[in-house]
Amino acid sequence: MKKALRDKSLFTMAAWPVALVMFFPIFWMLLSGFKTEVEAVSSPPRLVFQPTLENYAAVWQRADYVRHAANSVIISLGSTLLALALALPAAYAMAFFPTRRTKNALLWMLSTKMLPPVGALVPIYLLFRDLGLLDKRLGLLAVYTLVNLPIVVWMLFAFFKDVPREVLEAARMDGAGPAREMLNLLLPLSLPGIASTALLAVILAWNESFWSLNLTAAKAAPLTAFMASFSSPEGLFWAKLSAASTMAIAPIVVFGWLSQRQLVRGLTFGAVK
Amino acid sequence: MSRRQVPGPDQPAARRLRPISRTLPLKLPSLGVLFLWAVVPLVMTLWFSFQRYNLLNPGERGFARLENYRFLLTDPGLARALINTLLLVGGVLAVTVVGGTLLAVLFDQSFFGRGVARILVIAPFFVMPTVSALIWKNMLMDPVNGVLAFLMRLVGLGPIDWFARAPLAAIVIIVAWQWLPFALLVLLTALQSLDSESREAARLDGAGPIASFLFITLPHLRRAIGVVIMIETIFLLMVFAEIFVTTAGGPGLATTNLAFLIYRFALLDFDIGVASAGGILAIVLANVVAVFLIRSVARNLEA
Amino acid sequence: MANVRLRDIRKSFGTVEVIKGVDLDVADRQLAVVVGPSGCGKSTLLRLIAGLEEITSGDLWIDGERMNDVPPAKRRLAMVFQSYALYPHMSVAENLGFSLKLARVPKETRREKVKEAARILQIEPLLGRKPKELSGGERQRVAIGRAIVRNPRVFLFDEPLSNLDAALRVQMRLEVMRLHDELKATMLYVTHDQVEAMTMADVIIVLNAGTIEQVGTPLDVYHHPRNLFVAGFIGSPRMNFMPATVTSVGEATARLSLPGGAALDVPADPQRLRAGDALSLGARPEHLALSEGGALRGEALVIERLGNVTFVHVSLEDGPMLTVQAASDEPVRVHDRVSVRLGGEDAHLFDGAGLAMPRVPQDHKET
Numbered sequence: 001m002k003k004a005l006r007d008k009s010l011f012t013m014a015a016w017p018v019a020l021v022m023f024f025p026i027f028w029m030l031l032s033g034f035k036t037e038v039e040a041v042s043s044p045p046r047l048v049f050q051p052t053l054e055n056y057a058a059v060w061q062r063a064d065y066v067r068h069a070a071n072s073v074i075i076s077l078g079s080t081l082l083a084l085a086l087a088l089p090a091a092y093a094m095a096f097f098p099t100r101r102t103k104n105a106l107l108w109m110l111s112t113k114m115l116p117p118v119g120a121l122v123p124i125y126l127l128f129r130d131l132g133l134l135d136k137r138l139g140l141l142a143v144y145t146l147v148n149l150p151i152v153v154w155m156l157f158a159f160f161k162d163v164p165r166e167v168l169e170a171a172r173m174d175g176a177g178p179a180r181e182m183l184n185l186l187l188p189l190s191l192p193g194i195a196s197t198a199l200l201a202v203i204l205a206w207n208e209s210f211w212s213l214n215l216t217a218a219k220a221a222p223l224t225a226f227m228a229s230f231s232s233p234e235g236l237f238w239a240k241l242s243a244a245s246t247m248a249i250a251p252i253v254v255f256g257w258l259s260q261r262q263l264v265r266g267l268t269f270g271a272v273k
Numbered sequence: 274m275s276r277r278q279v280p281g282p283d284q285p286a287a288r289r290l291r292p293i294s295r296t297l298p299l300k301l302p303s304l305g306v307l308f309l310w311a312v313v314p315l316v317m318t319l320w321f322s323f324q325r326y327n328l329l330n331p332g333e334r335g336f337a338r339l340e341n342y343r344f345l346l347t348d349p350g351l352a353r354a355l356i357n358t359l360l361l362v363g364g365v366l367a368v369t370v371v372g373g374t375l376l377a378v379l380f381d382q383s384f385f386g387r388g389v390a391r392i393l394v395i396a397p398f399f400v401m402p403t404v405s406a407l408i409w410k411n412m413l414m415d416p417v418n419g420v421l422a423f424l425m426r427l428v429g430l431g432p433i434d435w436f437a438r439a440p441l442a443a444i445v446i447i448v449a450w451q452w453l454p455f456a457l458l459v460l461l462t463a464l465q466s467l468d469s470e471s472r473e474a475a476r477l478d479g480a481g482p483i484a485s486f487l488f489i490t491l492p493h494l495r496r497a498i499g500v501v502i503m504i505e506t507i508f509l510l511m512v513f514a515e516i517f518v519t520t521a522g523g524p525g526l527a528t529t530n531l532a533f534l535i536y537r538f539a540l541l542d543f544d545i546g547v548a549s550a551g552g553i554l555a556i557v558l559a560n561v562v563a564v565f566l567i568r569s570v571a572r573n574l575e576a
Numbered sequence: 577m578a579n580v581r582l583r584d585i586r587k588s589f590g591t592v593e594v595i596k597g598v599d600l601d602v603a604d605r606q607l608a609v610v611v612g613p614s615g616c617g618k619s620t621l622l623r624l625i626a627g628l629e630e631i632t633s634g635d636l637w638i639d640g641e642r643m644n645d646v647p648p649a650k651r652r653l654a655m656v657f658q659s660y661a662l663y664p665h666m667s668v669a670e671n672l673g674f675s676l677k678l679a680r681v682p683k684e685t686r687r688e689k690v691k692e693a694a695r696i697l698q699i700e701p702l703l704g705r706k707p708k709e710l711s712g713g714e715r716q717r718v719a720i721g722r723a724i725v726r727n728p729r730v731f732l733f734d735e736p737l738s739n740l741d742a743a744l745r746v747q748m749r750l751e752v753m754r755l756h757d758e759l760k761a762t763m764l765y766v767t768h769d770q771v772e773a774m775t776m777a778d779v780i781i782v783l784n785a786g787t788i789e790q791v792g793t794p795l796d797v798y799h800h801p802r803n804l805f806v807a808g809f810i811g812s813p814r815m816n817f818m819p820a821t822v823t824s825v826g827e828a829t830a831r832l833s834l835p836g837g838a839a840l841d842v843p844a845d846p847q848r849l850r851a852g853d854a855l856s857l858g859a860r861p862e863h864l865a866l867s868e869g870g871a872l873r874g875e876a877l878v879i880e881r882l883g884n885v886t887f888v889h890v891s892l893e894d895g896p897m898l899t900v901q902a903a904s905d906e907p908v909r910v911h912d913r914v915s916v917r918l919g920g921e922d923a924h925l926f927d928g929a930g931l932a933m934p935r936v937p938q939d940h941k942e943t
Contacts, residue, residue, distance in 0.1 A: 011384035018376060022453070023393035026400065028420060029408050041418045090303040093296035105304060107567055112311040114563035116511045118535045119552040122545055123317035146310040153303060166661035169628050174675035174726070175649035184674075188665045207401040209514030214540060224514070228403040231410075231518045238412055245404045256399030257392050264462045271500040271570050272459050 026253075032242035040239035055243035064218075065244065068226035072248075075137055075222050076205040079144035080198055083152045086145070088194075091156035092182070096168075106157065109150040110269055117210045128215055135217040143215065144205045152201050155266040159193025160186070196262030199255050206252050223248040315556070321549035328543035341550040351551075353526040354534040357441060361530055362509040364445040365452060366502060372449075373456025373501065378490060380457065381464050398454035402514040409447045410436065410519045440520050440528045447515050452508075456501050463497030464490070496569075503566040510559055531555050578639055578729035578762040579604045580625065585634035587617075587624055587786075594620050596786040597634070602730075602779070607756045607763045611773035612783035613809070618766045619658075621783065622734050625764065626655050639729060649678075654723035655732040658739065660715045662707040668718050669694075669703040675726050693721040696758065697751075713744045720752075724759070733765040737772065749776060770810050774798065782806050804930035807858050813887055815924070816864065816898045820857040825849050829920075832857065835895030838871030842920040845934055848927075855933070856926040861887060861901040863922035866908060870917035872898065876908050890914055 032040045034051035059065050094102045124143070125134075133139030163186060171185050187194075212224045221229075227248055230241055256263070264272055325337040345351055380391060397405070413420050414435040422432035435443040467490065475489050513532045516522060522529035522537065529537070535555060539548035580602040587595035594617045602608045610618045623629045625636060627648035636643045643651055663671050669690055670677075676686040694700045697717040707715055716736060723731055733752070737745045753776055756763055767773055773780050774794045782789040782797065782805070790802040801807035807815050820832040823839070830844040834857065842857075866888060874892035886902045900916055908914060925933040 007382070008384050011379065011382040012386070015379050015382075015384055015390050016386070018379070019390040019393040022450070023396055024420075025405075025408050025413055025450070026396055028412060029404075032412060040412075043418045044423050045420050086303045086306065089299035093299040097296045103571070105300070107571055109304075109307060110570060111563055111567055112307055114507050114559055114566065115311065115315075116532065116552075116555045116559045118511065118513075118532045119318055119556040119559075120314035121536065122321055122539050122549050122552060123314040125539065126545070127314075127317075146306065149303060149307055164659065164661065166657045166659050167663060170655070170657060170661040170722070171663070171674070172628070173626060173648045173653070173655050174722070175678040180678060185663065203399060207399070209402040210511065213403075213514060213517060214536070224401050224403050227401070227407060228514065228518050230407060238418075241407060241411065245408060249400045249404055252401070253396050253399045256395065260395055260458060261462070264459050267455065268459055268500050268504060269566075269570050271566075271573050272463050272497050 026249075029242045029245050032239055033246045034243075035239050037237065037239045040242065055239045056247070059240055059244045059247065065226070067219075068221055068223050069247070071137060071216075071220055072206055072222035072224075075141050075144060076202045078137075078141045079148060079205050080152075080201040082141070082145040083148050083201055084156075084194070084198060087149060087152040087156050091153050091160055092186075094153075095157050095160035106154065109153055113147075113150040113269075121214065124211075125214065134215060135220045137220045140212060140215055140220060140222070143211050144208060147208070147211070148201045148204055151204070151266055151269075152197055154269055155197040155200065155262075156190075156194065158265060158270050159190045159197070162193070163189050193262070196259045197266065199259040200263055200266045203252050203255055203259075318549045318552045318556075321545050322553050324546050324549075326545040328545060337546055341546040345547055345550045345554070350526055350529065350534055354529050354531045357526075357528065358510065358530040358532075360441060361445060361448070361512060362506055364442075365449045365509055366505055368445070368449040369452045369456040369505060370498060370501060372453050373460050374491075374494065374498065376453070376457045377460035377464050377494075378486065380461055394457060395454045397451050398458075400451065402451065403518050405451055406447055406515040406518040409443070409450070414443060436520055437524065440524065444512075444515055444519065444528055447519075448509065448512055452505055456505070459501050460494060460497055463494055467493045500566075500569060503562060503569065506562045507559060507566065510555070510562070531558070580730055580762065580764065581635075581637040582625075583635045583637075585621070585624060585636065586632050587620055587629065588632045593632075594786050595624065595632075598783075598786075598788055600781065600788065600791070602762060602764060605760050605762055606778045607753070607765060607776060608779045608781060609765045609767060609773040609777035610781045610783055611767055611770055611809075614768055615785075616783045617786040618768075618783050619734055622655075622732050622764065622766045625730075626653055626732055627651050628655075652726075652729045653732055654726045654728035654730075655734065656716075656719045656723050656736045658735040660707075660719040660736075660739075662715055662718055662722075664707050666706075667703065668699065668705055668707070668710070671707070671718055672703075672721050672725050675722070689725050689727075693724040696724060696755070697721045712740050713748060716740065716748060717751075720755070724755075729762065731761055731763040733763065735767050736765075737767070738769070745772075752776065771812060774810065780810075782809060784809075800932070801858075801924065802932050804856060804858075804926050807924060807926070807932070811860060813861050813899045815858045815860050816896070818857050818859075818892075818896055818898075820855050820925075822849050822851050822853040822855065824851055834871060836872060836893050840871060840918060840920050840923070842923050842925060844925065848933055854928060856930070858924035858926060859898075859918050859922060861899045863919060864898060864900040865917050866900055866902055866906065866914050867917045868915060870915035872916040872918065874898070874914065874916070876910060876912045876914050879908065879910055888914070890916055892916075 028045075031047075033055055034053070035046070035049055036052060036054070039046055039049050094106065128134045128139050133142075167189070168185060171180070176184065206222070207224065209224045209228075212222050213228055216222070216225050227245065230237075230244075322341055323337055323339075325333060325335045325340065327333065376394070380387065380394070384390075411419070414422075416422050416432045416434040419432075421435075425432050433439065471489060472485060475485050480488065511532050512530060513536065516528050516530065516533050517536075520528040522533045531551070532555065535548050535551035538544045538551055580600070582598055582600040585595055585598045585600075586593060598621065610621060612618050620629060624631050627643070627646065631644050638651060638653070663674065666674065672690045672693055673686045676689060681689075690703070691700070694703055697720060699714065699717050699721060702710060702714055702718070707718070710718065719736065736752075737748050740748060749772060752763075752765075765772075765776065777794055779791060780794055780797050781791050784805050790797055790806045792800070797806060797810050801810060804817070808817065818835055820834055820840070822830055823833045824831045825844070825846050827846060828843060829841050830846070830849050832840045832842060832855070834840055840857075872890075872892055872895070874890045874895070876888050877891045877897070878889040880887040880889070881904070884904055886904055886906045888900045888902050888906065888908055890898045890900055892898060898916060902908070927933055
């Protein structure tokens with residue numbers, strides 16, 4: 001099998017440089033978080049150094065960082081839970097009791113996701129201003145729930161449809177009423193699907209960078225907006241920037257790694273499975 | 274198709290077999306709430322686009338007819354913004370689709386440490402756009418201390434001051450870096466549905482690796498590539514954070530795309546009327562792409 | 577006591593009518609097999625009886641009770657699905673006992689019933705496993721066991737053996753028949769495989785495009801098919817068909833002209849035939865023979881030697897292909913010219929509308 005081994009080595013030599021190059025910025029950010037500020041801006045860039053935790057400590061001690069991190073957590077989890085609460089019954093109804101209009105309803109939901117947010121910026125901004133929702137966590141939470149709802153409904157619908165119909169019919173013949181059917185059958189069988197849907201919603205909410213930048217300020221800003229406030233050029237703070245960034249993205253990158261396969265379905269609205 | 278309601282004590286049984294009116298309450302919250310979210314802002318934007326309304330002069334309100342549209346369409350910034358939008362979307366699409374296809378073929382092969390390599394390649398997609406932009410701008414693209422500058426000096430070339438000399442290219446690089454994993458993931462998933470028997474048949478027919486790629490792999494990926502292009506286009510039209518964080522649209526208008534232009538009218542100039550007209554323009558543009566995507570998804574729903 | 581009665585059952589999906597007025601009686605303890613080609617509606621019919629689909633019009637009675645509006649679980653039926661439909665996240669024991677758990681049967685009784693069903697099907701060692709760890713045949717048994725545990729009035733089987741390989745299918749067929757004998761239950765079995773139907777059934781119901789073509793015992797349906805469809809569907813290899821014209825009609829016989837000009841005398845009811853009538857003649861392979869001087873002449877194109885019997889496919893000079901059954905040591909070779917003999921008493925006659933003609937005059941009626 002020499003050819004197979006040779007091919008495998010060739011592909012290894014082709015693929016790994018790509019992987020390393022793509023990952024490099026994240027790697028560099030990770031590394032720089034453990035450097036001192038002087039080391040971080042040094043040229044030539046240093047790969048070997050004495051790691052320190054001072055940056056992480058400094059960032060963590062900043063009360064505003066903690067607050068913004070908490071905002072991200074609350075808003076992402078909150079909007080995901082709310083979206084699930086709204087979407088689960090709808091997806092259940094559409095998957096198991098479809099009507100003539102079900103398909104159109106789903107496609108319409110999809111189309112709302114394709115609306116450019118700038119188109120709604122003006123009215124939403126004014127509305128929030130008049131309702132006092134600007135720079136309030138609740139406001140952003142509501143927006144994210146609505147923004148993610150189409151994808152959540154879609155993914156749940158797709159996962160529900162994947163449950164083999166005959167298994168549910170067998171339960172019906174065994175005497176399961178609709179409530180039992182949901183609890184004992186549907187939920188266990190579609191739990192992985194519900195989990196990946198939730199994961200995707202959290203990822204999308206955490207990373208959302210339009211509404212968070214425009215509708216929040218010092219109090220309710222999640223990490224996306226908070227990090228954006230570092231965009232003014234101050235050369236001597238790269239190490240802290242790296243530490244803050246690493247903390248901001250770490251959980252989501254891990255979530256993404258865990259759910260990458262299921263993501264494709266959700267992100268392409270089921271067009272690719 | 275309506276079904277007859279059977280009167281009688283056996284209602285729970287009837288409910289199971291006559292679902293239509295019963296499931297509406299399950300669907301109504303989602304559909305209703307989404308309807309409000311979709312329609313209300315749209316209608317308001319439309320209305321505002323025909324109004325003279327500037328938050329800095331709140332007294333001067335009135336019906337503006339097509340004034341806002343005329344102002345927008347004759348504004349030199351709009352032409353620039355549209356061109357930039359086109360360049361941005363086109364540039365990122367080119368890099369991600371071509372790169373994504375090649376990488377998908379590569380990562381479909383077996384090689385050592387494929388699982389780990391895949392994790393590394395995918396990671397950029399999950400980094401929040403503001404952080405990506407900051408890392409790239411400061412630590413990689415800084416013309417004095419950035420890593421890229423160092424590498425360029427290493428090979429004897431002078432460092433590029435990205436955000437002064439080639440700002441749009443810099444934005445394209447940042448956005449492409451984030452979206453390449455998406456294209457890779459989608460195309461790799463599609464590729465893995467190509468059964469090995471087709472490939473083996475091609476090999477027996479005498480197809481070498483290039484012929485196999487061109488005549489077997491690529492046609493199979495056509496639909497997935499179409500989906501990737503459509504979805505990326507929809508989201509790339511809305512690129513905002515990266516511009517906001519790095520260049521704020523500048524220098525001048527060099528990196529202003531349609532989304533940023535409208536934002537500027539709305540929240541920097543506070544010209545609600547013109548911003549709304551711009552919003553309508555953006556919606557129309559996005560709709561064109563959306564129609565194609567919806568059709569493609571609808572076809573998939575039949576399957 | 578569990579008999580099933582259907583009267584003028586119709587089922588439409590939208591504007592398409594798939595079951596077009598079915599009348600059926602299945603007596604207590606019968607193993608009734610509904611057989612027909614793909615798309616004939618047999619699964620739909622079963623699902624109507626089970627209650628998984630709504631009956632558009634007509635009446636369904638089980639044991640004298642009208643069941644049209646009774647939900648599936650209350651009909652006291654059990655169904656074995658084609659894909660087994662086992663609960664993937666539950667163990668075999670939990671799968672078997674699920675219906676009892678829903679009915680709040682106490683745990684001890686539940687355990688006993690599960691063990692009993694497992695014993696009958698010889699799946700006791702599998703009780704702790706999950707469905708994905710089982711083979712196809714084992715899953716099939718668990719699906720049947722789930723039905724047994726419910727102690728239903730009627731067992732419904734929806735093509736349960738089609739997902740198994742050939743050898744396993746034969747074995748499971750015997751299992752089902754043994755079960756039927758041991759449980760003494762009414763069973764309604766749906767399949768597209770006429771061999772299954774012939775070997776298992778007490779009564780066969782031949783269904784085609786939503787209507788019943790014939791109901792009868794296997795041998796009944798085999799020897800006295802009521803129309804062209806049943807004649808061609810039942811029996812493997814398929815019955816041979818050829819066009820025939822009536823040349824003359826006698827007292828109790830008719831003379832037919834076959835392809836190639838050969839003549840054949842068949843018993844017939846003279847009141848039903850006239851000279852010049854165009855009929856279809858059906859003859860089963862075992863009623864044809866390769867012999868010198870046979871009326872039909874042709875060339876042996878394909879020879880299938882099964883070991884215990886041989887089938888010779890003969891291409892007639894001017895006419896269709898015939899399948900002739902021959903002895904296992906029949907010496908004919910491919911491309912040999914052969915002649916085929918057919919006995920008139922064994923032939924089936926079908927009129928222009930495809931209906932079988934009775935073979936004896938009307939006053940000697942046969943069913």
